[in-house]
Amino acid sequence: MKIKIPATSANLGPGFDCLGLAIALYNEVCIKPSSYQSISVKGEGEENAKLKKNNIFVSIFYDIYQELAGKKDPFRFEFFNAIPFSRGLGSSSAVIVGAIASAYEMAGVKASRETILNKAILYETHPDNIAPAVFGGFTSSVVESGRVKTLKKVLGEKLKVVMVIPDRPMSTAHSRTLLPKSYPMKNVVYNLSRASLLTAAFFSENWEFLRVASKDCMHEHRRMKQMKELFEVREIALRSGALMSTLSGSGSSFFNLVKAEDAPKVAIALKNAFGMFRVEIFELDNNGFEIVKS
Ligand SMILES: Nc1ncnc2c1ncn2[C@@H]1O[C@H](COP(=O)(O)OP(=O)(O)OP(=O)(O)O)[C@@H](O)[C@H]1O
Numbered sequence: 001m002k003i004k005i006p007a008t009s010a011n012l013g014p015g016f017d018c019l020g021l022a023i024a025l026y027n028e029v030c031i032k033p034s035s036y037q038s039i040s041v042k043g044e045g046e047e048n049a050k051l052k053k054n055n056i057f058v059s060i061f062y063d064i065y066q067e068l069a070g071k072k073d074p075f076r077f078e079f080f081n082a083i084p085f086s087r088g089l090g091s092s093s094a095v096i097v098g099a100i101a102s103a104y105e106m107a108g109v110k111a112s113r114e115t116i117l118n119k120a121i122l123y124e125t126h127p128d129n130i131a132p133a134v135f136g137g138f139t140s141s142v143v144e145s146g147r148v149k150t151l152k153k154v155l156g157e158k159l160k161v162v163m164v165i166p167d168r169p170m171s172t173a174h175s176r177t178l179l180p181k182s183y184p185m186k187n188v189v190y191n192l193s194r195a196s197l198l199t200a201a202f203f204s205e206n207w208e209f210l211r212v213a214s215k216d217c218m219h220e221h222r223r224m225k226q227m228k229e230l231f232e233v234r235e236i237a238l239r240s241g242a243l244m245s246t247l248s249g250s251g252s253s254f255f256n257l258v259k260a261e262d263a264p265k266v267a268i269a270l271k272n273a274f275g276m277f278r279v280e281i282f283e284l285d286n287n288g289f290e291i292v293k294s
């Protein structure tokens with residue numbers, strides 16, 4: 001079988017740990033029955049020997065496969081990774097969702113997308129990346145008694161993403177340690193009101209509200225101080241016509257949502273200013289993970 005899983009951008013400014021969307025940049029994994037277990041890695045991470053020995057995709061796959069099939073059969077895993085690691089593009093969620101969905105497929109057990117999502121939340125405590133990796137589109141999620149509740153909005157072709165991908169990583173685990181354990185009431189109200197407006201703006205396609213609704217005062221500033229160029233990325237993106245410009249997940253990438261016709265202009269302005277960073281235009285993904293060959 002072959003599965004493809006999209007990259008995702010989480011938080012979208014004020015929606016810390018709850019809002020996200022899927023991007024048409026995919027990891028692909030081929031899994032075949034074999035007489036012994038083996039792994040090959042192409043693309044992102046191919047130079048990392050550890051990924052052949054201690055691979056989280058493979059360990060999550062076998063957790064689930066053994067639970068469903070009651071045995072540990074040997075497989076060959078071929079990874080084609082396009083999602084950069086630790087750049088805020090949901091690489092770990094793509095691994096978790098891909099491993100769970102393919103374990104169900106290889107065990108021959110039908111599972112709904114809700115089932116996959118509720119398994120995935122056991123491996124990543126916040127649903128903002130895993131929900132769009134499962135469903136595609138823009139997603140708003142909560143976790144209630146360990147179960148994820150998600151609403152999805154399909155995003156049309158009028159929008160594109162100009163992603164700025166720095167040359168340096170920011171690990172989510174480290175990036176979360178930079179945040180305080182509690183916030184003053186005025187900061188909570190600031191984010192709550194904007195996350196609500198942002199969600200309403202996405203669902204009602206009122207794109208002109210995104211700029212004000214995507215402001216955050218809980219996490220971005222503290223994280224962006226680790227890579228000060230990111231403040232200028234935002235300034236240039238908004239000045240060139242981006243609808244919103246937010247730290248992607250826990251960083252280090254910057255997510256810029258644009259009207260499709262503005263994408264080249266925004267991308268050129270960012271490329272001119274940040275020659276050392278990758279600047280790429282992506283479509284949005286509305287499907288979530290897909291088993292493309294069974
Ligand atoms: N394709 C992959 N194969 C195996 N392990 C991976 C793969 N992609 C990511 N990982 C693991 O996930 C880690 C990155 O997770 P991390 O949460 O720091 O970043 P991210 O998911 O890319 O960013 P964010 O959660 O902010 O969007 C890597 O260090 C590696 O251990």
Ligand SMILES: N[C@@H](CCO)C(=O)O
Nearest residue numbers: 010016017172249250
């Ligand atoms: N909501 C998460 C996204 C990264 O996985 C964070 O900002 O830490």
